[in-house]
Amino acid sequence: MLMTAEDYRESLRAYSPRVFINGKRVESVADEPLLRPGINGVGVTYDFAHQPATERLLTATQGSSGKRVNRMLHINETSQDLLTKLEAVRAVCKVSGCAQRYLSHDALNGIFQSTALTDANHGTEYHQRFMAYLHEVQDRDLTLGVAMTDAKGDRSRRPGQQDNRDVYVHIKERRPDGIVIRGTKAIVTGAPYMHEFLVMPCRTHLPEDADFAVCCAVPVDAEGITIVSKPAGRPNEAAAKFSATYGQATGVVIFDDVFVPHERVFQAGEVAEGGFMTTSYATHHRHSCIAARAGFGDLLIGAGAMMVKANGLDPDRHGHIRDAMVDLITITESFYACGVAASVYCKDDPAGSVMPDPVFSNVGKLLLATKIYDMHKAAHYVSGGLIVALPGPDEDHNPETRASLEAVLGGRGDVPMDRRMEISRFLEDLTVSHQAGWYSLISLHGGGSPEAMKREIWRNYPVEDNVDLVSQLIDRGVYDMGQKVSKQPGRCCAKGCEVPEPLLPGEAAE
Numbered sequence: 061m062l063m064t065a066e067d068y069r070e071s072l073r074a075y076s077p078r079v080f081i082n083g084k085r086v087e088s089v090a091d092e093p094l095l096r097p098g099i100n101g102v103g104v105t106y107d108f109a110h111q112p113a114t115e116r117l118l119t120a121t122q123g124s125s126g127k128r129v130n131r132m133l134h135i136n137e138t139s140q141d142l143l144t145k146l147e148a149v150r151a152v153c154k155v156s157g158c159a160q161r162y163l164s165h166d167a168l169n170g171i172f173q174s175t176a177l178t179d180a181n182h183g184t185e186y187h188q189r190f191m192a193y194l195h196e197v198q199d200r201d202l203t204l205g206v207a208m209t210d211a212k213g214d215r216s217r218r219p220g221q222q223d224n225r226d227v228y229v230h231i232k233e234r235r236p237d238g239i240v241i242r243g244t245k246a247i248v249t250g251a252p253y254m255h256e257f258l259v260m261p262c263r264t265h266l267p268e269d270a271d272f273a274v275c276c277a278v279p280v281d282a283e284g285i286t287i288v289s290k291p292a293g294r295p296n297e298a299a300a301k302f303s304a305t306y307g308q309a310t311g312v313v314i315f316d317d318v319f320v321p322h323e324r325v326f327q328a329g330e331v332a333e334g335g336f337m338t339t340s341y342a343t344h345h346r347h348s349c350i351a352a353r354a355g356f357g358d359l360l361i362g363a364g365a366m367m368v369k370a371n372g373l374d375p376d377r378h379g380h381i382r383d384a385m386v387d388l389i390t391i392t393e394s395f396y397a398c399g400v401a402a403s404v405y406c407k408d409d410p411a412g413s414v415m416p417d418p419v420f421s422n423v424g425k426l427l428l429a430t431k432i433y434d435m436h437k438a439a440h441y442v443s444g445g446l447i448v449a450l451p452g453p454d455e456d457h458n459p460e461t462r463a464s465l466e467a468v469l470g471g472r473g474d475v476p477m478d479r480r481m482e483i484s485r486f487l488e489d490l491t492v493s494h495q496a497g498w499y500s501l502i503s504l505h506g507g508g509s510p511e512a513m514k515r516e517i518w519r520n521y522p523v524e525d526n527v528d529l530v531s532q533l534i535d536r537g538v539y540d541m542g543q544k545v546s547k548q549p550g551r552c553c554a555k556g557c558e559v560p561e562p563l564l565p566g567e568a569a570e
Contacts, residue, residue, distance in 0.1 A: 061199065062130060064110060066103075067106065068201075068203070095253055095309055097304065098253055098307055101158060105162075105203075109130050114151055120141065123412075129198040135172050135413050141414065153356060157490075159352070163348075164206070172194070172413055174327065176412075178327060182333075203253075206249065207251075207259045210227060210246060210263075211228070227243065241320060242317055256278060256279050257285075258275070259276050261338055274325075275334070277326070282319075292307040303493070343418045347399055347403075350428060353503055354395065356499065363483060364388060365385065370472060370475045384438045398421070425513050426513040429503055
């Protein structure tokens with residue numbers, strides 16, 4: 061069953077998670093005003109699956125069942141699947157800022173690959189368990205929270221060396237019918253309004269830390285789970301022209317001796333495969349993050365262009381404004397292009413799925429992580445300083461100041477003062493508010509820090525292929541006193557691109 065946004069909101073009433081926000085217990089997640097923007101954001105992924113303009117993007121046919129499922133729960137089987145997922149994430153995030161549910165997709169794809177690998181290496185039955193769980197999640201059209209980032213404690217120490225083992229989620233007890241897990245996940249996107257959590261390892265582990273290499277699925281209201289969350293967005297703030305409607309909660313999730321039956325355990329101590337699960341998920345997630353921030357870039361581009369017009373400027377006549385807008389477009393489309401390349405150059409996985417190219421995925425994520433601040437700078441440049449100086453929205457209805465403000469804060473004659481103020485506050489919300497700072501930080505560190513991306517780029521890039529290429533060219537002699545020597549083409553990288561024979565001066569390339 062493909063749910064709508066309203067179905068999703070109603071489905072949350074079947075759960076009773078233990079949630080605290082701002083020091084107070086939340087009685088009903090579905091009815092909590094502080095969480096409404098986050099629920100709205102996830103809801104976009106449900107409604108878009110039913111709308112004619114976006115149905116193609118937000119639905120897919122699951123190969124293992126033949127059923128039509130939400131794209132956010134689909135296992136990618138082809139390069140086209142990855143391209144369509146990229147388009148789908150961008151489409152929902154240009155409306156919601158961050159639709160959040162793509163994390164469900166990324167985790168499911170990473171676990172799909174790693175359980176198959178674990179079974180092949182150890183003769184376990186994890187993949188069969190996972191496939192049964194996957195089909196249940198797809199049939200019920202659930203949203204899954206990714207409980208991956210551990211609290212970590214003293215980061216100079218490995219998990220087993222911590223004074224308090226609970227800074228990492230770990231297996232506390234192994235029973236005939238399942239396992240008991242304990243510990244804390246520090247950053248869980250949308251934690252209060254998920255249906256279930258996918259607990260995953262956040263790093264590689266050594267054999268002595270096998271109890272920390274655990275992956276399992278638990279309902280959000282399982283006994284022993286406590287969620288301490290931030291509000292989603294800026295609910296109930298009149299100045300929040302975007303994030304009062306769409307936002308994202310992040311929560312600390314405490315697992316206090318939570319029992320998990322075997323059928324929902326997908327890894328329990330296999331450290332090598334746990335490391336593979338972590339990096340597989342990271343690659344899928346960074347690929348999705350590229351599209352999510354491209355959607356955010358679309359919001360900045362649209363708002364920036366509207367602000368330019370409201371200020372009475374014309375990019376065709378004012379080159380410095382055009383240049384700043386082009387910078388914003390270039391940044392957005394350059395990291396999105398990395399996502400497209402990662403889809404086109406995807407790799408087949410033995411499990412039967414496809415993996416986005418890890419180099420392009422990590423380059424794209426590294427670009428967006430470090431360029432998010434340049435995106436804000438370009439939006440600030442084209443909008444002018446009004447976005448931080450304009451009066452608050454309560455002043456709009458003050459009879460003692462309204463007339464004077466309207467006289468001096470108007471821009472173009474065909475753009476009313478009210479409209480200019482609305483656009484200014486929209487940009488303020490996206491680029492200056494505390495919510496804007498949150499978007500910047502989550503762009504920088506979400507899905508791993510820039511250092512993590514750099515490590516993956518270095519680990520996966522075929523540097524030695526290029527070393528071999530240059531070595532061969534040197535050994536053969538590319539030119540010898542102006543005479544062509546090398547007649548044998550080489551290979552430039554792992555993809556097998558041909559190296560053409562060098563040309564003498566004056567020769568034309570074919």
